[in-house]
Amino acid sequence: MTARCPDCNAEILWTRTQPGATTAGGKRMAVNPNPDPAGNTAVRRDGTGTWISRRVTKELPLWGPERLHMPHQATCRAQQNQLPLDLPAGVVRLDDRRRNRRP
Secondary structure (H helix, E strand, O other): OOEEOOOOOOEEEEEEEOOOOOOOOOOEEEEOOOOOOOOOEEEEEOOOOOEEEEEOOOOOOOOOOOEEEOEHHHOOHHHOOOOOOOOOOOOOOHHHHHHHOOO
């Protein structure tokens, strides 16, 4: 079952994080509801129907029932830090420079 992001109103899927090397787990984490190969979060359902998520690593790659999803925080427009439209003299937006770079 999906919910809506309170900031941008996009569909999200609430998951519970698994314990990891640096976290105790059990926290709620919003992910985009559709699998995304560019994501870094493995999502699956446990035996009780709860959505479980964890970080994919080289030591613990995706396995059977897991699908790769993008954390919603990475794509939520309302949560992204926006630069002011007019930057001070001598300051450039790196995204603009990268876009104009030749391959």
